[in-house]
Amino acid sequence: MPPSNQLASSALDLIGNTPLVELSRIAAGLDGRIFGKVEFLNPGYSKKDRIALQMVEEAEASGVLQPGATIVELTSGNTGTGLAIVCAAKGYQFVAVMSRGNSAERATMMRALGAEVALVDQCPDSLPGQVSGADLARVEEVAQRITQERGAFRADQFQLPGNAHAHYQHTAPEIMRQSGGIDAFCDFIGSGGSFAGCARYFKEVDPAIQCYVVEPTGAAAFAGESVTRPKHRIQGGGYTMAELPLLDRVLVDGCLNVSDEEAMAMARRLAREEGLFAGFSSGANLAAARQLLKSKHRGGRVAILLCDSGLKYLSTDLWRGDYD
Ligand SMILES: Cc1ncc(COP(=O)(O)O)c(C=O)c1O
Missing domain, CATH: 3.40.50.1100 (Rossmann fold)
Structure with missing residues (x-):
């Protein structure tokens, strides 16, 4: 900066x-x-912009991420917003996979930044605003499927x-x-x-x-x-x-x-x-x-x-x- x-x-x-x-x-x-x-x-508007930039730049440096590629990530909204910003500035496609339990502003903001947002239903006993580990497991499943289907780079914040x-x-x-x-x-x-x-x-x-x-x-x-x-x-x-x-x-x-x-x-x-x-x-x-x-x-x-x-x-x- x-x-x-x-x-x-x-x-x-x-x-x-x-x-x-x-x-x-x-x-x-x-x-x-x-x-x-x-x-x-x-x-x-969150700390996750930092990790979005770092994960993408490390993937570029290692050769895993090629120009024009698609990036996928599971997000409660903030990492997705960071990735949407980084992808907009660098010219990548971005798909954010998020639980419907997270607040709606996040999906709206990611879409405004050019991201595709895949919303995943919560478990039947879950409530909006309360995303449980079980809800997150569902989101993970969808994120893995989309990554595979599109041959995308998974910006996995839990692993990278x-x-x-x-x-x-x-x-x-x-x-x-x-x-x-x-x-x-x-x-x-x-x-x-x-x-x-x-x-x-x-x-x-x-x-x-x-x-x-x-x-x-x-x-x-x-x-x-x-x-x-x-x-x-x-x-x-x-x-x-x-x-x-x-x-x-x-x-x-x-x-x-x-x-x-x-x-x-x-x-x-x-x-x-x-x-x-x-x-x-x-x-x-x-x-x-x-x-x-x-x-x-x-x-x-x-x-x-x-x-x-x-x-x-x-x-x-x-x-x-x-x-x-
Ligand atoms: C608002 C907010 N607070 C805290 C955290 C937790 O940060 P970390 O994933 O670095 O543990 C996150 C992660 O998504 C977040 O979005």
């Missing part, structure tokens, strides 16, 4: 180098500081190391430069790519930095807890997967749980008190950061990602009704 006072050559140059902001109003009354990485200022590399090479070094140092990092996991890339970098530059995985209460499979509530509300992750290919457990210092209510309350406070309009998982990260400042990291500096924009959830009840 060029400095902001220079002409960018395409949308690709606008990915990354997001600001880091101190959340001092939300941390008021707690002993310590919280730094939020404003990932919703990426061109697709480019996902974690994007955060190792860019997100985490940016956080270290901008903050001057942190004591802890906590992150709500989907593919685990953000956590893995950031935690690896943080621990290399300062092994004292403690890194915590965040999962929904009742769906903390990675933490080894029994799954009693797979249908949580925190979109973008919490898929109840006990193992994630990109996430090496040596990087994990601890696991935290956040309830739907806590995540939503924190997303709302972030908007009202800090003027930062972000989604459910940003609220989850913030709730987890507050837990750390109240316990093990009292007096410390905790970094989190503000993963995506609140605009992606206008059709959900995150912003609807009287929630005071």
